[in-house]
Amino acid sequence: MRDHVQALRTLHLQGMADALEAWQADPLNVDRPLSEALAYLIDGHSQRQNQSRADTFFRQAGLATHYSAHTFRANPATGLSxxxxxxxxxxxxxxxxxxxxxxxxxxxxxxxxxxxxxxxxxxxxxxxxxxxxxxxxxxxxxxxxxxxxxxxxxxxxxxxxxxxxxxxxxxxxxxxxxxxxxxxxxxxxxxxxxxxxxxxxxxxxxxxxxxxxxxxxxxxxxxxxxxxxxxxLRRSAPPKTAHRDHKRTRSHVTRCVKAHRSVATP
Structure with a gap:
């Protein structure tokens, strides 16, 4: 089986080679049919190819790799449903x-x-x-x-x-x-x-x-x-809860300090 892995790498099918190694390493795959193994290899190669394309796109564009459609927050607050x-x-x-x-x-x-x-x-x-x-x-x-x-x-x-x-x-x-x-x-x-x-x-x-x-x-x-x-698009406003809580706490502390000073004054 190592020869198969090496042959895939020689053919520049790195994704399939990695998938085949992962398949072999799992003892649960011993009795699984060849069709499942082939599907696993094809999927591994496809994922590797997609990742390589994405890396090339982001590198040429000079962008961060987290800029994907999956990570964009689409909701009424951002202006895109x-x-x-x-x-x-x-x-x-x-x-x-x-x-x-x-x-x-x-x-x-x-x-x-x-x-x-x-x-x-x-x-x-x-x-x-x-x-x-x-x-x-x-x-x-x-x-x-x-x-x-x-x-x-x-x-x-x-x-x-x-x-x-x-x-x-x-x-x-x-x-x-x-x-x-x-x-x-x-x-x-x-x-x-x-x-x-x-x-x-x-x-x-x-x-x-x-x-x-x-x-x-x-x-x-x-x-x-x-x-x-x-x-x-709209710039979504940050949550105001923390800010309000901070103002409320600061106001409470100020009142306590004033009360303490009034008691301490003869």
Missing amino acids: SQRMDHLRGLSWIKRGQAVVITGPTNAGKTHLAAGLGHEATVHGLRCVFVRTPAMLDRCLDPDLTIAARRRYQKQLANAPLLIMDDFATEYATTEKTYLLRRLLDDRARRGLPVVVASINAVADWDGYFEDEAAREGIYSRLIDAGCHRVE
Whole structure:
């Protein structure tokens, strides 16, 4: 059986090799049928593959690995119901090439949700590119890069099965950058490819962040027209119980001190 494990490792089927070793180590598996063993190996390989994809996604995005759809708190306090979250996690919007626009204040969970959707797509075998919009636009126009390098990067953005743009409409975009962004979204729309954007600013406040009006309207038509999933997150307030208890305790102590002083005064 060791030869089988080594053969799997040689074939770079690390997940199956690990699963086979775990299967052998459990004495309860001795009399179980071959079909169960095969199912166990396939499941082990699938889990290993999904984890590898997720690790690659988070590493390339420069994000914490706990940013997943499972760890995002979907409830009325955050502005996203569990039903809508289940719909987004179902990824049907990806198949339809639709956009997801996430807005909300600082610490509302925009990046967490956007990355969580990217993670969900990644473990389902879809390649996902996560970028911060200002840095992406700077790189597309970076004079220190060769024209070929800039074109390769723009092609990667245009062809990614899922593109996530964080920090969208947070820094002023010149006419050149606005046209570049519109062209990118046009290319993706022609291919029927979805996009997720996350912005600290409400959609109604985006106008001031794009210099060219015509290109700006083209961006809007690709992002927020029919078929767009708009999520307006709220920063959930921390529980007030502890604060109130602290104030109540402090008030009680103050009254006790005053009473003690009044008794001690001749």
